[in-house]
Amino acid sequence: MGSSGLHPAAIDWMALGPLIGVCLTGVVAMVLEMWRPRMNNNGIVGVCIVGLLVSGFLVIANWNRPGGESFGADYSEANGAVGNLGLFINDRLGQVIQLLIVGITLVTVLFSEGYLREKRLPFGEYYPLVLWSAAGGMVMATTRDLLIFFLGLETLSIALYVLAGLSSKERRSQEAALKYFLLGAFASSFLLYGIALIYGATGTTHLSGIAAIANTQPESIATFSVLYAGIGLVLVGFAFKVALVPFHMWTPDVYQGAPTSVVGFMAAGVKVAAFAAMLRFIDVIVFTSSVWITVLAALAAVTMTIGNLIALAQKDAKRILAYSSIAHAGYILVAVVAYGASKSGPYEPLGQSTVAYYLAMYGFMTLGAFAVLSLTGRDGKEGSTLEDYYGLYRSAPFPAAMFIVFMASLAGIPLTGGFLGKFLIFRDALSVDMLWLALLLGVNSVISVAYYLRIVQAVCTEEPGVVRSRFAPVNAGLFTACAVCAFLLIAGFVAADPLFDWMGLSAPGASVVAGLPGR
Amino acid sequence: MNPYLPIVLLLAVAGLVCTAMVTLSWVLGPKKVTPYKQAPYECGVAPIGNARERFPVKFYLVAMMFILFDVEVVFLWSWMAVFKDWVEAGSPAAAYSFWGVMVYMALWFLGDAYVIRSGALEWEESKTLAPEKLGPVRPSDTEEIALEPDLARGA
Numbered sequence: 170m171g172s173s174g175l176h177p178a179a180i181d182w183m184a185l186g187p188l189i190g191v192c193l194t195g196v197v198a199m200v201l202e203m204w205r206p207r208m209n210n211n212g213i214v215g216v217c218i219v220g221l222l223v224s225g226f227l228v229i230a231n232w233n234r235p236g237g238e239s240f241g242a243d244y245s246e247a248n249g250a251v252g253n254l255g256l257f258i259n260d261r262l263g264q265v266i267q268l269l270i271v272g273i274t275l276v277t278v279l280f281s282e283g284y285l286r287e288k289r290l291p292f293g294e295y296y297p298l299v300l301w302s303a304a305g306g307m308v309m310a311t312t313r314d315l316l317i318f319f320l321g322l323e324t325l326s327i328a329l330y331v332l333a334g335l336s337s338k339e340r341r342s343q344e345a346a347l348k349y350f351l352l353g354a355f356a357s358s359f360l361l362y363g364i365a366l367i368y369g370a371t372g373t374t375h376l377s378g379i380a381a382i383a384n385t386q387p388e389s390i391a392t393f394s395v396l397y398a399g400i401g402l403v404l405v406g407f408a409f410k411v412a413l414v415p416f417h418m419w420t421p422d423v424y425q426g427a428p429t430s431v432v433g434f435m436a437a438g439v440k441v442a443a444f445a446a447m448l449r450f451i452d453v454i455v456f457t458s459s460v461w462i463t464v465l466a467a468l469a470a471v472t473m474t475i476g477n478l479i480a481l482a483q484k485d486a487k488r489i490l491a492y493s494s495i496a497h498a499g500y501i502l503v504a505v506v507a508y509g510a511s512k513s514g515p516y517e518p519l520g521q522s523t524v525a526y527y528l529a530m531y532g533f534m535t536l537g538a539f540a541v542l543s544l545t546g547r548d549g550k551e552g553s554t555l556e557d558y559y560g561l562y563r564s565a566p567f568p569a570a571m572f573i574v575f576m577a578s579l580a581g582i583p584l585t586g587g588f589l590g591k592f593l594i595f596r597d598a599l600s601v602d603m604l605w606l607a608l609l610l611g612v613n614s615v616i617s618v619a620y621y622l623r624i625v626q627a628v629c630t631e632e633p634g635v636v637r638s639r640f641a642p643v644n645a646g647l648f649t650a651c652a653v654c655a656f657l658l659i660a661g662f663v664a665a666d667p668l669f670d671w672m673g674l675s676a677p678g679a680s681v682v683a684g685l686p687g688r
Numbered sequence: 689m690n691p692y693l694p695i696v697l698l699l700a701v702a703g704l705v706c707t708a709m710v711t712l713s714w715v716l717g718p719k720k721v722t723p724y725k726q727a728p729y730e731c732g733v734a735p736i737g738n739a740r741e742r743f744p745v746k747f748y749l750v751a752m753m754f755i756l757f758d759v760e761v762v763f764l765w766s767w768m769a770v771f772k773d774w775v776e777a778g779s780p781a782a783a784y785s786f787w788g789v790m791v792y793m794a795l796w797f798l799g800d801a802y803v804i805r806s807g808a809l810e811w812e813e814s815k816t817l818a819p820e821k822l823g824p825v826r827p828s829d830t831e832e833i834a835l836e837p838d839l840a841r842g843a
Contacts, residue, residue: 196795196798199798199802200798202802203801203802203805203806205805206821207818207820207821208818208820208821209820209821210821286821286822286823287823289817289822289823291817291821291822291823292817548826
């Protein structure tokens with residue numbers, strides 16, 4: 170480096186605001202924890218809630234500001250790519266996902282404290298770790314550079330490895346942490362190797378490099394084979410993180426073993442961040458070959474089917490929801506595939522709105538469901554078999570009622586956002602001539618009703634004679650968390666049109682919910 | 689001067705120092721031979737025996753903290769190597785990178801303070817949570833309670 174050195178670019182602090190807000194809140198929470206509060210963590214929770222609300226507000230303040238990439242390096246000269254490239258992208262997809270992650274974190278923080286106290290694990294470190302994990306997810310969603318994406322993914326994951334093992338005296342929690350860590354490290358190495366190969370083929374870690382190669386169509390077979398191997402490995406890494414079927418083995422064990430509030434955050438936040446990044450990745454790889462669409466469609470089909478079928482055989486509520494989250498990863502992948510196919514094929518271009526909408530609805534219904542399931546944590550113990558939920562509707566009528574809403578939404582029953590989300594995915598799949606995938610999605614939705622009803626049945630079953638005091642009392646945080654999630658699910662259905670307008674991710678000119686009966 | 693001469697010198701000095709240390713401790717050091725001291729790894733785990741042995745988890749904690757210090761120094765070193773040039777050239781990058789590193793160091797010190805505060809460097813048992821923090825204490829974990837009258841009627 171010469172004497173001129175690096176030229177500091179003007180920093181768009183406003184666009185970075187939400188990210189800095191979440192990180193800084195985590196730091197403040199850690200400083201508060203250094204005081205070692207003796208009575209409770211209410212101060213830390215309060216700071217987290219305020220910080221997250223401010224961060225959410227900052228995301229919305231960015232909403233209509235000019236977007237684009239910043240923190241640019243000299244990408245463009247390497248590969249002839251045009252445009253303003255950089256490490257950080259401020260666009261609507263990133264903002265929607267950031268807002269979603271902040272919301273998910275907020276709900277998680279709301280119901281965590283009561284659960285952690287009941288589990289005898291009220292470690293103040295929980296909150297900074299959750300916030301930094303969320304910050305990692307926000308980084309993943311707001312970059313088109315694969316290395317920065319990897320950095321975000323690691324920040325997200327490392328905090329989660331610790332959180333999964335938070336209940337360190339429980340064997341299951343230890344197992345969950347170790348399994349998640351080993352398989353996560355495995356997935357990371359796939360991803361990193363893939364990124365290295367893509368770098369070898371394109372000379373850049375920015376996604377524009379792939380697009381540039383696809384546009385110029387160089388003659389070299391070697392470049393293409395290296396590029397394809399790289400893309401394949403990165404997709405494997407993604408598949409591990411969002412739990413697509415051949416790479417889903419860790420999910421049930423980790424979801425069963427990790428503390429329930431952590432699982433809620435894991436199921437909602439990680440999927441949201443990873444699918445957002447995947448959407449950006451699909452955006453460019455579809456132009457290299459149509460084979461990716463076929464591969465991903467096959468993965469989606471297998472994921473939906475296997476996830477739902479295995480869920481039918483489970484007797485543990487947390488495992489059922491783990492397989493349900495695998496199945497939902499399959500549904501979301503159908504939307505991602507349809508989006509990719511519409512970009513590269515002779516179809517009407519689809520917007521990113523379906524994926525974003527489904528992620529939002531999925532995030533809140535899963536998180537809400539885990540919030541209710543966390544009520545079995547009491548006096549340092551926690552059961553999660555279906556029998557453990559017998560009589561929940563007696564001791565906690567409101568969460569039980571909201572639980573029915575979450576299950577209805579997960580199963581895709583109308584008047585909930587889950588239904589509209591599935592409907593939109595179905596429509597998207599049809600619009601790119603993937604009738605088989607759409608039908609498979611429909612069949613799978615029907616299968617899934619069976620196991621969601623089993624949990625609802627367990628919650629509504631009464632044990633004759635005596636009822637054991639197995640449930641934690643409902644506190645204000647859990648109550649609010651359930652209410653917020655259920656409200657968002659129903660509002661997402663009722664006010665879908667304004668919501669889509671506000672998100673602004675639909676393809677230009679496309680009517681989002683046109684053709685929906687009764688609208 | 690051959691540009692590779694410093695490397696050769698470095699190798700020579702390293703070899704000399706290593707040889708001197710081993711030889712001098714061999715020559716000057718007291719020799720009290722015990723079977724344990726004769727083992728290949730004098731201050732580690734016993735080399736022969738059951739490998740499935742319990743190992744204090746604190747070792748890993750210390751190793752992790754060592755890596756943090758290590759990485760911090762690596763960052764500072766590479767920054768320091770270019771910072772001087774920027775200052776001499778009056779580059780705007782000097783102030784920019786200085787404050788960037790200051791933010792980094794502030795966060796790093798905060799983390800360090802946390803490590804000390806949470807007792808991670810103390811070699812005894814880790815601190816436990818205050819009992820007040822653990823939520824309400826109930827009579828018994830597994831005790832079955834009778835239904836309240838109105839619930840019993842409903843059942």
